[in-house]
Amino acid sequence: MTVHVTQLYRYPVKGLSAQPVATLDLSVANGVAHDRTYALALGSTRFEREKAEPLDKGHFLMLRANEILAQLQSHFDETRSTLTVSQNGQVVLEASLQSADGRSTVEAFFTDFVGAAAQGNIRVAEAPSHKFTDVSVVSPTMMRALSVINLSTVRELETVVGQEIHPLRFRANVYIDGLDARAELDWVDRDVIIGATRFRGALRTRRCAAIDVNPRTAVRDTHLPKAIFRHFGHPDLGVYLEIVENGNLAVGDQVHFRHGILPFHSV
Incomplete structure (x- = not known):
C-alpha cells in the first residue's frame, strides 16, 4: 500500500463545515481555491x-x-x-x-x-487574495499553505485516549493514509510531492480547543490538546505544506519525497 490521498476538503467560510471535493486547485499566489x-x-x-x-x-x-x-x-x-x-x-x-x-x-x-x-x-x-487561515498571521506564504492530516496519527491518538475521533475535528485540506503515525511531523523543510505537484514542509500544526468539538454532535466532548501533549510530548498533530508550484490534487494521488516514495505501513 502506497502513501496516498484519501479525502480532500475545502472550507469556503472560516468556521463553517468542511466541503468534500474530488480535486483541489492550488496556486502559489492564492493558495487553495x-x-x-x-x-x-x-x-x-x-x-x-x-x-x-x-x-x-x-x-x-x-x-x-x-x-x-x-x-x-x-x-x-x-x-x-x-x-x-x-x-x-x-x-x-x-x-x-x-x-x-x-x-x-x-x-x-x-x-x-x-x-x-x-x-x-x-x-x-473578504478581500482579494486574502485567506482566513489560522496561520495567516505567520506570513503571506503560510496564509496560503495546505493543511495535511495523517490518518495513522489519528488512529494512534484514538488508541491512547480510548475513544473514536472523527478526523474532521482537525479541519485539514488533505487526509492521507499509508504513512507511519506521526511521520508527517518530520516533513518540515523537506520537499514533498503529492500527485504531480510539489510542496515544501513548512510548519507543524499546533492544536487548540477547536478539536474538542465533535463535528457530528456539536458537543465539546474531549480534551484532545492535553492528550496530545501528554502522550506525544508536544502539542502538534498534522503539518502545513507551502505550495511551491501551481497544480491540483485528486483523491488517490500518491505522496512522494523528491527522491522516492515515502515509507509506508499496512493498514
Whole structure:
C-alpha cells in the first residue's frame, strides 16, 4: 500500500463545515481555491477590505469559541457565490456572498444564531487574495499553505485516549493514509510531492480547543490538546505544506519525497 490521498476538503467560510471535493486547485499566489475565502467577523472586529491584514482567528466566529457552528452544514457554490446552510436536514439560509443584500442576509442570520457571542453585528469579511487561515498571521506564504492530516496519527491518538475521533475535528485540506503515525511531523523543510505537484514542509500544526468539538454532535466532548501533549510530548498533530508550484490534487494521488516514495505501513 502506497502513501496516498484519501479525502480532500475545502472550507469556503472560516468556521463553517468542511466541503468534500474530488480535486483541489492550488496556486502559489492564492493558495487553495475557495478555501477560507470568507470569514464571519465579530462585531468588535475591525477588518478593512481595501487594507486587509491578517488577524488572529479570535476576531472571527470559529469552533474554538463557538461550537454551536458545528450544528450547521454549509455548502458554497462557487459558480454563483452562493452559501447554503442547513440545520437538522433543513435549509435555513441561502444567499449570495457577492451581493450586498446576500451578505446582509448572512450577517443577520449568524448574528441571531450565535447571540451574545457575536459581540455586536456579524459582518462577512473578504478581500482579494486574502485567506482566513489560522496561520495567516505567520506570513503571506503560510496564509496560503495546505493543511495535511495523517490518518495513522489519528488512529494512534484514538488508541491512547480510548475513544473514536472523527478526523474532521482537525479541519485539514488533505487526509492521507499509508504513512507511519506521526511521520508527517518530520516533513518540515523537506520537499514533498503529492500527485504531480510539489510542496515544501513548512510548519507543524499546533492544536487548540477547536478539536474538542465533535463535528457530528456539536458537543465539546474531549480534551484532545492535553492528550496530545501528554502522550506525544508536544502539542502538534498534522503539518502545513507551502505550495511551491501551481497544480491540483485528486483523491488517490500518491505522496512522494523528491527522491522516492515515502515509507509506508499496512493498514
